[in-house]
Amino acid sequence: MKTRITIKDIARETGxxxxxxxxxxxxxxxxxxxxxxxxxxxxxxxNYVPNRQAQELRHGANPEVKRLNHLIMRIDHMxxxxxxxxxxxxxxxxxxxxxxxxxxxFPTVYWYYREQGFKCPPLIDNLIDGVVFGIPHLxxxxxxxxxxxxxxxxxxxxxxxxNIPRVNVNMRSGFIDAVDKAKSLGHSRFAxxxxxxxxxxxxxxxxxxxxxxxxxxxxxxxxxRNQIFCPExxxxxxWTVMNExxxxxxxxxxxxxxxxxxxxxxxYASTLYELLPKRGIRIPQDVSIISTExxxxxxxxxxxxxxxxxxxxIIQQTLDVLVKQIQGDAPDNCTEYLxxxxxxxxxxxxxxxx
Numbered sequence: 001m002k003t004r005i006t007i008k009d010i011a012r013e014t015g016x017x018x019x020x021x022x023x024x025x026x027x028x029x030x031x032x033x034x035x036x037x038x039x040x041x042x043x044x045x046x047n048y049v050p051n052r053q054a055q056e057l058r059h060g061a062n063p064e065v066k067r068l069n070h071l072i073m074r075i076d077h078m079x080x081x082x083x084x085x086x087x088x089x090x091x092x093x094x095x096x097x098x099x100x101x102x103x104x105x106f107p108t109v110y111w112y113y114r115e116q117g118f119k120c121p122p123l124i125d126n127l128i129d130g131v132v133f134g135i136p137h138l139x140x141x142x143x144x145x146x147x148x149x150x151x152x153x154x155x156x157x158x159x160x161x162x163n164i165p166r167v168n169v170n171m172r173s174g175f176i177d178a179v180d181k182a183k184s185l186g187h188s189r190f191a192x193x194x195x196x197x198x199x200x201x202x203x204x205x206x207x208x209x210x211x212x213x214x215x216x217x218x219x220x221x222x223x224x225r226n227q228i229f230c231p232e233x234x235x236x237x238x239w240t241v242m243n244e245x246x247x248x249x250x251x252x253x254x255x256x257x258x259x260x261x262x263x264x265x266x267x268y269a270s271t272l273y274e275l276l277p278k279r280g281i282r283i284p285q286d287v288s289i290i291s292t293e294x295x296x297x298x299x300x301x302x303x304x305x306x307x308x309x310x311x312x313x314i315i316q317q318t319l320d321v322l323v324k325q326i327q328g329d330a331p332d333n334c335t336e337y338l339x340x341x342x343x344x345x346x347x348x349x350x351x352x353x354x
Contacts, residue, residue: 005048013042025050026121037117044118044143050125069127072105072322074153075120076134078113088295092311096132099315103323105129112140123148130322149325153318154294154309156207163335165325167318170338171208171292174307175215175262178290178343183219185351187260187288190216190223191249193272194230194264208264208292227258242268246275253287259352263291269304273348284350293344305346313339 011021016039024031024039042048074096076089093109100107108128110120118140122128130149133141144150145164152166194209209230216223229248233241249272252258263269269291273283281287293306317337 005046007048009046010039010042010048013046014038025124033116036119040117040119043124047143048124049147068326069129070105071122071128072100072107072130072132072319072326073120073123073128074107074109074132074134075112075123075140076109077136078111092315095312096315096319099312099319103319105323105326118143130326132318132322149322151318151322151325153314157336165321165335165337167314167321167337167339169307169309169314170340171307172211172214173338174292174341174343175212175290176218178307179215179219179221179262182260182288182290182349183221185349187352188221189257189259189352190221191227191229191252191258191261192223192264193245193249193261193268194228195233195268196230205264212262212264227252238267238271242271243275246272246279249287250276250279250281253281258287260288260290260349263289266291266293266295266302266304266306269306269348270302273304284348286353288350288352289348292341302344303347305349306344307341308344310339310342 007018007021007025010016010025011018014021016035020031020035021039024036025043074093096109097107108122110123112118112120112135114137123131123144126148128148130151131144133144133150133152134154135141136155141152141155141164150164152164154168155166156168157164157166192209192212195205213223229245231241231245245268249258249261253276261269261272263272269289273289276283276287283289289304291304291306293302293304293308295309317339321337
């Protein structure tokens with residue numbers, strides 16, 4: 001029989017008192033950040049699960065009755081220590097809250113910042129009926145897989161993770177349609193702009209890069225290796241790397257080797273939209289651009305022609321799958337649900353210059 005991990009084990013591992021460990025796991029903030037992170041990291045490492053029966057007995061509940069708290073949590077990842085003044089996330093959370101309420105549940109959200117560790121008392125205390133994960137970190141996903149109903153939203157999954165329902169945008173289908181439209185305008189010489197594979201999390205850029213290549217293959221189109229630009233890039237190196245990429249693309253555009261750039265991320269496409277004209281390359285007269293775009297409707301209209309997330313449909317599908325699980329219905333054989341992107345015509349797609 002497997003030995004149950006208790007807070008005594010965590011206290012022994014961390015060298016803290018039982019009271020301190022208990023307070024931290026209940027959300028106590030009166031301890032140093034490093035201390036709280038050490039306790040939570042240890043709890044996760046040991047796979048600590050609170051004794052729900054003991055908790056309910058302390059509160060006078062009947063341990064034989066399964067309690068439904070009507071709480072659904074959305075967990076997402078912050079790129080930095082704060083998400084203040086982020087209109088996209090404010091509106092997306094508003095849609096999530098409203099759609100959750102329409103299904104008879106109350107919404108809550110936990111923003112996870114990797115550098116601070118994963119510290120979520122309601123989740124570890126089994127107070128949440130189901131969770132929507134929007135984080136790309138495999139160790140967190142694996143930590144809670146099988147412990148409660150869960151759905152991944154906008155998280156591409158590698159072969160190592162199976163049988164977790166997930167809802168994603170169908171960028172392959174979107175790019176098949178976009179390339180078809182580009183072909184009808186006369187485009188046949190393409191470049192792909194993305195980034196290299198990330199080591200510590202699941203990268204949507206890599207997934208969309210594969211979708212673009214698959215869409216080109218669907219149309220029996222090939223793209224030469226020297227016209228695939230997927231360098232190592234980070235927020236700190238973005239402008240340096242994109243300036244170098246723009247230099248290379250400009251040379252090939254002048255040689256008529258590229259008439260259309262397919263970008264996996266709007267951040268790359270919008271940067272090229274700014275940098276290429278500075279090199280004498282007109283958009284779309286000399287080269288066209290099509291990109292993905294996750295924020296249509298949440299910010300000012302983008303000039304870049306793009307395939308956009310339909311967030312309302314994505315959130316609705318995610319919650320429908322999660323509520324079925326909470327109600328005891330196992331997901332059907334389709335563990336991935338794909339939502340068609342919305343085409344934003346923008347201003348960067350035109351027939352190639354003859």
